[in-house]
Amino acid sequence: KKVxxxxxxxMRDKEDAxxxxxxxxxxxxRKLHTFEGRSxxxxxxxxxxxxxxxxxxxxRNKGNAMVSLSDPDIESIHGQHLSEWPAFNRKLMSSEEFRKLLDNAVKELPAIYRSxxxxxxxxxLSTIETQKLLDLTESNVKVRLMRARYYLRQNLQKYFQEGQFNGK
Structure with a gap:
């Protein structure tokens, strides 16, 4: 089920998934013999x-324009209050409306940020686990996560207004 x-x-599509x-x-x-048990x-x-x-x-995207790693420009995000990104608590995730909005917003993220x-x-997963899974550097994981959160914050703006995430 987790897979x-x-x-x-x-993939954003049931058949593709x-x-x-x-x-x-x-x-x-086929590759079970290569599993070394280090993880x-x-x-x-x-x-x-x-x-x-x-x-x-x-x-699927061959021939389409590539997503720029500098978009959005890091300087334009730097001043945002991204540290206030909420942990997804059970109360928030139990909101059917929010889950649908979040799922739709996540589907719109470029794959490099979505993953x-x-x-x-x-x-x-931790930053280290994510780094190993995606074969990225720790700083790359952090930058991509920050950019993903920025995009999602823009798409879910009304939920980030005062009191919305605390179930108030």
Whole structure:
């Protein structure tokens, strides 16, 4: 179920997510002998899921314009109060309206930001775990997470107004 949910969040389409899930388990079965046990099995499975999802997204977007890593420009975000980004508490996530809005906003994120946001904020992985799964540097994970949160903050502006996230 976790593999499917990760694939669905990445692919934004149920059929594509099912394809990713199937390919993930087939790949895991074929490559099981390469699992060295240096990480948890599920972390290894997540990595396979992310790799397959990202490859399918790259294949899908061939010929399309690339997303610039400098967009939005870091200087334009720097002054924002991103440190006030809320932890997704149970009360907030129990709001059906908010979950739908968040899901839709996450679907709109460029894949390079979406993967980091999903792993860090929705799946609850640490920066180090995310770094290893996505084969990124720690600073790259942090920058991509900050940019993802910025985009989401812009899309979910009304929920970030005073008192909205505290269930008031």
């Amino acid at each position: 499917f949910n990760l694939a669905l969040r990445m 099912e394809d990713v899930m199937q390919e993930t388990f087939l790949t895991a079965l 948890q099995f599920f972390t290894w499975l997540y990595r396979i899921t992310m790799n397959i999802s990202l490859q399918k997204l790259r294949d 980091v946001f999903i792993l860090r904020d929705l799946e609850g």
